[in-house]
Amino acid sequence: MPEEEKDKALVVFDYIYHAMRAKPVLEAAGFKVREVAPPVEYRTGCDLAVEVDATDVDAAENVLIEKGVMILDILFMPKGAKLIPVYLTKLIKTVDYGEYVMVRCGNMKITYKKSNGMIVNISGGGCPDIPFLGMKLYGTIIGEGPRPRALGKTVCAYTLEHAYDKALAIYKKDSGKKGK
Amino acid sequence: MLLLVGTIPIETLPLTYGTVNYQPDKLTIGDYTLEGQYVTLGTAAMISAASATCQALGIPGPNAAVVGDTGMGEGTMKLLRYLTEEIAKLSPSVVTLHYILPTRDPFINFINAAHKMEKRPFLIADAGALLNAKAVKLAPKFDLFTPDPGELSFLADPDAAHPAYVQHFIFDVDQTEVPRLSQEAYAHGDAPQYMIVKAPTDHVIVNGKVVAVIKEPNIPALEPIGGTGDTITGVVSALISSGMDVVEACIAASKINRTAGELARPTPATTIAQFIPFIPEAVKKIIGKK
Numbered sequence: 403m404p405e406e407e408k409d410k411a412l413v414v415f416d417y418i419y420h421a422m423r424a425k426p427v428l429e430a431a432g433f434k435v436r437e438v439a440p441p442v443e444y445r446t447g448c449d450l451a452v453e454v455d456a457t458d459v460d461a462a463e464n465v466l467i468e469k470g471v472m473i474l475d476i477l478f479m480p481k482g483a484k485l486i487p488v489y490l491t492k493l494i495k496t497v498d499y500g501e502y503v504m505v506r507c508g509n510m511k512i513t514y515k516k517s518n519g520m521i522v523n524i525s526g527g528g529c530p531d532i533p534f535l536g537m538k539l540y541g542t543i544i545g546e547g548p549r550p551r552a553l554g555k556t557v558c559a560y561t562l563e564h565a566y567d568k569a570l571a572i573y574k575k576d577s578g579k580k581g582k
Numbered sequence: 583m584l585l586l587v588g589t590i591p592i593e594t595l596p597l598t599y600g601t602v603n604y605q606p607d608k609l610t611i612g613d614y615t616l617e618g619q620y621v622t623l624g625t626a627a628m629i630s631a632a633s634a635t636c637q638a639l640g641i642p643g644p645n646a647a648v649v650g651d652t653g654m655g656e657g658t659m660k661l662l663r664y665l666t667e668e669i670a671k672l673s674p675s676v677v678t679l680h681y682i683l684p685t686r687d688p689f690i691n692f693i694n695a696a697h698k699m700e701k702r703p704f705l706i707a708d709a710g711a712l713l714n715a716k717a718v719k720l721a722p723k724f725d726l727f728t729p730d731p732g733e734l735s736f737l738a739d740p741d742a743a744h745p746a747y748v749q750h751f752i753f754d755v756d757q758t759e760v761p762r763l764s765q766e767a768y769a770h771g772d773a774p775q776y777m778i779v780k781a782p783t784d785h786v787i788v789n790g791k792v793v794a795v796i797k798e799p800n801i802p803a804l805e806p807i808g809g810t811g812d813t814i815t816g817v818v819s820a821l822i823s824s825g826m827d828v829v830e831a832c833i834a835a836s837k838i839n840r841t842a843g844e845l846a847r848p849t850p851a852t853t854i855a856q857f858i859p860f861i862p863e864a865v866k867k868i869i870g871k872k
Contacts (some may be wrong), residue, residue: 417654439747449717449743493748497805502850504806509732509745513806513850522851525808526732528709530681531653533624534591536808540853555653556683557744 409456412477414440419555420472421450431465494568507565519544519573527558545570584644584823588625588680589657595650602646604633606859611646622855625680627809630858631816638865641824655683662688666695676704678819679711689714708815716772724774728815731781737767765790780811784836796836801843809854814839838864
């Protein structure tokens with residue numbers, strides 16, 4: 403029998419910087435969470451909220467506060483409320499340019515050199531931290547340098563993290579084949 | 583006067599307004615000078631491209647209002663509040679909004695202030711400003727958006743608050759998808775009168791309908807290069823501010839960007855700093871002015 407749908411609560415944030423950190427913090431503490439778009443009245447165009455079971459909300463809030471993740475508000479959602487999940491895993495595409503591979507996730511693109519894993523370009527996005535991330539990631543070796551999630555503060559950076567993960571997985575797989 | 587607006591990810595950059603002068607290794611905005619890699623960083627790439635285009639056209643350079651912001655939004659708020667208060671006095675004929683952190687009230691207040699001006703400026707949005715305009719339902723208050731295919735998918739999805747939430751993402755726009763998505767975005771009020779959809783094949787859109795398609799020269803290596811969309815936005819801003827017809831300017835901007843790409847002979851590892859110096863020559867080839 404399908405599990406009965408539980409009441410949900412939504413944690414919303416002033417800054418995406420904090421929203422991006424909420425999921426790993428809560429998952430590490432054992433909570434079941436889902437990243438979703440906040441309701442329309444909370445949207446600005448660069449938003450991420452975290453959905454938790456309503457029964458977990460006090461404990462989850464305590465964990466977030468303890469770990470320095472700043473919350474704007476907690477909303478208790480009516481049962482069956484439909485929130486739009488992040489579709490990023492469905493939004494990935496790779497393009498082979500011969501010596502280089504470009505991995506695209508949604509509106510973000512990362513390109514690295516096949517022979518040594520060096521990141522040569524970051525493209526897409528519109529939030530202020532993306533050019534900053536580009537500057538920090540250019541010339542680094544994928545998997546060895548700074549990661550978008552660690553430096554970024556917006557949903558564009560969060561999207562770029564997914565492209566980075568995919569690029570790293572491809573690079574590792576291809577390097578493994580060469581090593582055999 | 584063309585006014586270019588956006589953030590640059592330098593925490594120490596104060597709110598700065600002034601005339602722009604681009605040289606390949608130096609970008610001056612008022613009394614602030616960006617050098618080295620900062621000349622082509624985010625909004626600076628768009629500003630550099632616009633300045634290079636104005637130089638090639640022999641018209642006065644743009645003005646810019648910029649501020650430091652690395653993603654927390656404080657710079658964005660300061661910039662939008664400043665412009666809300668000053669826009670009537672600055673009296674630009676064209677305003678291009680670029681990398682900003684999407685916000686609600688400061689953004690809405692600025693757009694409303696621009697609309698209250700005696701002569702409303704032509705409003706262009708790309709990057710964060712485009713995301714912001716759609717999320718707060720103000721797209722029809724703009725005149726031109728310059729989305730890439732991912733951003734067009736986002737505009738066409740009425741429920742998406744960011745491209746990360748698009749339910750049917752389009753990577754490879756084609757002759758079917760661009761007209762459909764453009765029409766959908768325009769029909770539900772999430773697109774302005776004009777758009778350039780920037781992709782391996784560029785499309786110029788008026789009121790949700792394709793009016794021009796630009797395919798050549800096709801330089802596949804431009805797609806991975808961060809900033810080649812920003813340069814189209816800068817070039818088209820300069821052309822519109824020169825008095826050129828909007829559709830003509832959109833077509834010319836697409837051709838200029840492609841021609842600059844052809845001249846630069848790029849690889850996927852080419853940087854936007856290596857690309858922008860070819861814009862003046864491309865402008866002269868396409869527009870034919872000194």
